[in-house]
Every structure is written in structure tokens, then in C-alpha cells.
Amino acid sequence: MSAEQIPYVAFLRAVNVGRRKVEMARLRAELDGLGLGPARTYIASGNAFFATAGKDRAKLRAEIEQRLEQAFGFAIPTALYTLAEVEEAYAAAPFGAKPPEAHERFSLLFTTGPLDPQVLPQAGKRGDWEVVGLHGATAYLHYRVVDGKGPANPVPLLEKAFGVQGTGRFHHTVEKIIASARKG
Known part of the structure; x- marks a missing residue:
């Protein structure tokens, strides 16, 4: 078997x-x-x-x-x-059912290891991004356009802070990734 x-x-x-x-x-x-x-x-x-x-x-x-x-x-x-872990991380996202406003984006940072909540808070100096939650090895990021400028890329900073490597996907893209993966 x-x-x-x-x-x-x-x-x-x-x-x-x-x-x-x-x-x-x-x-x-x-x-x-x-x-x-x-x-x-x-x-x-x-x-x-x-x-x-x-x-x-x-x-x-x-x-x-x-x-x-x-x-x-x-x-x-x-x-x-x-x-199953991707589905769970998506379901646990703190963004709610409300879609982002035109000046903001919601993202999941998928990483190579567990994330320590004691490393929080993590946020951009201009207020252009912040980690709004953690779930296992996944961080939830809220991006904002500030003074007409998009957010800086926080991934290298977060990798260093958490001691992991990671890559982000927008919340709405994760939903599509799950649907595509389920078709297999």
C-alpha cells in the first residue's frame, strides 16, 4: 500500500x-x-x-x-x-471580507519557518506598510500609498527580523492560487 x-x-x-x-x-x-x-x-x-x-x-x-x-x-x-496550510493561512487572514481601498493592498508573506510574535510590531517608517498579524509561518501585511508613493519592499527587512526567507503574494492572488491548486 x-x-x-x-x-x-x-x-x-x-x-x-x-x-x-x-x-x-x-x-x-x-x-x-x-x-x-x-x-x-x-x-x-x-x-x-x-x-x-x-x-x-x-x-x-x-x-x-x-x-x-x-x-x-x-x-x-x-x-x-x-x-491545507495555504488554505488555513488564507482563511485566518485578518483583512476581513472587505476589499482594500484604492490606496491599499493586502498581502500574505509566505516564509521558510515559524514567525515569532515577539518580533512585532513591524512597520515602515513612512506608514506605508505594517505587519497586521501572524499565522504559523505566514505574516499578513497591509500596504498603503503614502504621499502618492507606493510602499517600500519590506521583505528583506522582515526576513532579517524573523530570521527566515519569504515571498509575498497579494491576498486576492492567494485565493486564485488555492483554486488553481485544488484543480490538480
Whole structure:
């Protein structure tokens, strides 16, 4: 009897930004090559879906990161969640059902490890972003346009503060990622 396949979502950090090009077909092929196929992707910002059984998550993440660095020539930090964990993090978001105003955005920061609430509060000096909650390895960010300027990227600062690596996805995009992952 084979072990139950667990659906995963891999969130790749900083792909298809600048010279960090990752073609989604090649990404799927690399994941398939690790025995994680058939892998699927959603949009070109680095969201991949696959199922596997009986693998230690830390080892699996290390295998994925090593394979992708070899394939693409640069490190690709990967936040690895089960689909159930992504659904839970989405459901726990403190944003409520109200859509953001025109000057604001809601985002989930998916990270590589648990987040210590004692590191809070975390916020931009201009009031352009703040962490409004935590759930396991996920932080919830509220972005604002201040004086006509969009928010600075808080991810490097938050990675340092929490001692993890992470990548953000807008709240409405996470809903679409979940729907796409469920189709598999």
C-alpha cells in the first residue's frame, strides 16, 4: 500500500524579476525530475503545485532549492506549504471580507519557518506598510500609498527580523492560487 499523496504549494522568491528568469515549463520539468510530477504552475511569479508522500519537509525544500539553483544558476528560496496550510493561512487572514481601498493592498508573506510574535510590531517608517498579524509561518501585511508613493519592499527587512526567507503574494492572488491548486 502506498502512502497518501500530500498536495504542496511551493512559493518561489524573486523569480522573473530582473535577470532572475525562470520559465514555468522548465520549472515544472525540474520538479518532475525530482519525482514531484506532474508539477503544475500558476502565473509566472513562481507558484508551483505538486503532490508527494512520505518526505520530510525540510529535506524536500532543500532538494528543491538545490535543484533549482543548479538548473537556473542562482539561489531560489522556496517557502513550502501543504495546500491545507495555504488554505488555513488564507482563511485566518485578518483583512476581513472587505476589499482594500484604492490606496491599499493586502498581502500574505509566505516564509521558510515559524514567525515569532515577539518580533512585532513591524512597520515602515513612512506608514506605508505594517505587519497586521501572524499565522504559523505566514505574516499578513497591509500596504498603503503614502504621499502618492507606493510602499517600500519590506521583505528583506522582515526576513532579517524573523530570521527566515519569504515571498509575498497579494491576498486576492492567494485565493486564485488555492483554486488553481485544488484543480490538480
